[in-house]
Amino acid sequence: MSHTGLELAFGRGALHLTLPPGAKPTVLRKAALPKLPDNAAAIRHAFDHPVDSAPLAELATGRKSACILICDITRPVPNRLFLRPMIETLIAAGIAAEAITVLVATGLHRPNEGEELAELVGDPWVLENVRVENHFARDEAAHVDLGATLTRGTPVFIDRRFVEAELRIATGLVEPHFMAGWSGGRKVVAPGVAGHQTIRTFHSARFMEDPLAVQCNLVGNPLHEEQLEIVRKLGDVYALNTVLDEARDLVFVAFGEIIASHLAAVAFVEGSTVIEAPRRYHTVVTSSAGYPLDKTYYQTVKGMVTPLDILEPGGTLIIASECSEGFGSEEFRAAQARLVELGPDRFLATLTAKTLADVDEWQTEMQLKPMRVGRIQLHTTGLTDEERRITAVEIVTDINEAIAASLQRSGDNALAIIPEGPYVIPVCRDRQAAA
Secondary structure, three states: OOOOOEEEEEOOEEEEEOOOOOOEEEEOOOOOOOOOOOHHHHHHHHHHOOEOOOOHHHHHOOOOOEEEEEEOOOOOOOHHHHHHHHHHHHHHOOOOHHHEEEEEEOOOOOOOOHHHHHHHHOOHHHHHHOEEEEOOOOOHHHEEEEEEOOOOOOEEEEEHHHHOOOEEEEEEEOOEEOOOEEOOOHHHHOOOOEOHHHHHHHOOHHHHOOOOOOOOOOOOOHHHHHHHHHHHHHOOOEEEEEEEOOOOOEEEEEEEEHHHHHHHHHHHHHHHHEEEEOOOEEEEEEEOOOOOHHHEHHHHHHHHHOOHHHEEEEEEEEEEOOOOOEOOOHHHHHHHHHHHHHOHHHHHHHHHOOOOOOOOHHHHHHHHHHHHHOEEEEEOOOOOHHHHHHOOOEEOOOHHHHHHHHHHHHOOOEEEEEOOHHHOEEEEHHHHHHO
16 A cells, blocks of 8 residues: 655755655654643743743842843744743843843854844834844954863864853753754854854864764763853853744743753753664654755754664664755865765865864764765755755765665665654664663
8 A cells, every 4th residue: 555644844845755655654653742721821930930040130239330131043942932921030130221232142053134124023013122143153342251171172163142141041942962962052152152263173173073072961071061161151041941842832941040941941842852763774764854954055064973773784874954045155075076076085085184173164064974884865956056065975866766876775664754853763662772
């Protein structure tokens, strides 16, 4: 029989799969989480009942300025739900609206402006009442030098607007991150509003090739440990951390001291995101989680890395990503061109000698990980012929044909399907038992 009703997140819609007769799919999704019955009430409750800090209204009392960090457009954070009530709480506590800055934590991504900024903020009231500005990591004069970390000597440069604010709040989304373990919390500060030297150190081969710098791991993860040290250098920092379900609805919100509130969100989401699979598969079909994460090929690499635990060595990983905005930065494009020119081994050799990674070449380095395990195939509608060439992976125009061909090649009719890509972390049950 053929299987219908199976689909992958793709752009703002879905890609429908039709499997060949005899195919045996295992669909791996996040565990269902109950939606919050009243988002506004949950957010107010989080402000009033924080984790390891005073309530938000009390924190704001007596302070003259505030800086609120929000993630950039690549993260579907529900800013529209919490920014206005947060800002209204600060104003009611005595901070003047003109002394409140909402700062987009772009890291080294491009700024979000115009209609895109309006979509990101999600509430015209915010844009009308407070300053909303972008972080520029390459603007050295806009950063404060906080000195190097003691543990690994990372140079720490943080956006002056955040450092000098009397009340500092990061906001974000907690989901698996393929290097830092989990996104959100401390990650919104660094790399979010860090200078390029800090970000490029984080992305050097010394960190990237560390076996503990992987998704869902905070123990001994060098990136996480450096981020914690940077946050502590700043002094008091607070955070609002959210968790979303597959429909992008709010299922958890915590406010409080940045490290403690982040760990509360991690503890909540971990059980629903790390999903056991019964075995490894010669065919794994996944996505880049749809819009906004699949806007570029740069972000698509994440979806190639997260399912590696269940890909049989020599198997085929097929990923669907719209890439509606194309490739990503010029620096990433140059790194991918070097990968195609040099081949994986020589490309990696050029990285390991550097203390500071070149901008965005780290994503190419991450792509080497799935390429070492098996055959990577990409289905996309958004790249030019030249961009397709420098992906360094196989391009497939018909995803159903690619699936059928992979099943036939392997002689194994079982396949894993991960509709939501990098937001689900599949682990092989046999390996878990052995560990």
